[in-house]
Amino acid sequence: MTEFDRRKFPPPEDEAMLPWYRGIFDCGFISLHPFFVIEGLDPRLNEHGTLVLEGKDRPAGADFIKWMDQLSAEHSKGKELHGRSVDHMAKRFGQMIGWGEMCERLGLEDHCELDAALRTHIKGLRDDLTDPEAADRMVRHCAANRIFLPVEGDIPPLFEAKLAAMFRRAGFTEIIAGDEFGDDECIVPVIGLDNEKPWITRDDFPTYGHLRLMAPDHSMLAWVHWDSFYTAIFATKERAASLDLDTTFEGFWCAEETKTFWLTQRPLPLVQPR
Incomplete structure (x- = not known):
């Protein structure tokens, strides 16, 4: 093309x-x-979303693919639901929480700031655009309230x-x-x-x-x-x-x-x- x-x-x-x-x-x-909640499910105990890895954290000499597979396996240990199971539950039972409400909960001015927090969390921004404090506040609030974060892509x-x-x-x-x-x-x-x-x-x-x-x-x-x-x-x-x-x-x-x-x-x- x-x-x-x-x-x-x-x-x-x-x-x-x-x-x-x-x-x-x-x-x-x-x-x-x-964002969404599923009654009875804790995001911390279920496999959902992107596993964010940074190449700089890879041990010297480690094969990149093997290192990713190892971390993915460790991330999955002890989880109640794996793979696409949360997607099935979300489609049937998920209750949405909008960006406007999340901005109010997190003390953010607008959806652009929330987008920056989400992108910071997945390490998808240049350093000069990141907002680590907002990202940390978002992650902590969602964990405390059993809220699943949206997934990119x-x-x-x-x-x-x-x-x-x-x-x-x-x-x-x-x-x-x-x-x-x-x-x-x-x-x-x-x-x-x-x-x-x-x-x-x-x-x-x-x-x-x-x-x-x-x-x-x-x-x-x-x-x-x-x-x-x-x-x-x-x-x-x-x-x-x-x-x-x-x-x-x-x-x-x-x-x-x-x-x-x-x-x-x-x-x-x-x-x-x-």
Whole structure:
């Protein structure tokens, strides 16, 4: 592929999203991946989220892959649920906690500061953008209150029924599911997408890479950036009118200048689902 098919892919990180999609999509909504609780489950006792490793911590001379496997095995010891079991439980029983509420709990001014805390926690920021104090406060608060943190790069199970309903409201009976690179695309029926099976465990979805969801007529597109805690939803003006995005998801509408890496930009007003 010599150039991006802008109907299918996110823009480069240094370009504003709406101008990049000009002539294809008219509006974009950033739906923030929720924190959540599952009654009876303690995140500290269950395997969930990204195991963050730093190369500088690797013992001298240790094989990198073997070192990662060893730490992963140690991290899994004593856990009540492993692998994708928490995703199954989250889709069935998860109770969402929004970013607005978490900002109030943590004393953060806005969702950009919370995004910085989350990205600091996964070591996904340059040193000059990190906020270790906010990240530590967030982790301690969530541990004390048995709150699961959102996971970067994947559509959360708690969003799956909402996204399926969104495509149904638009009148579609099937969608195109693709990986982040465009190497794997498949047609998936909308019916059944809101059942109890998380999408990442389905055989009819792309196996590798971060997911993109497309309308067959390319009037709407949803994607997750590999190192981000949101699902971006773009649509034509006509299609967006039927989607009820700002009553379905917590998030914000893109401004002309909004980029994929928006935490360094002015915070835009959050809308809350009803």
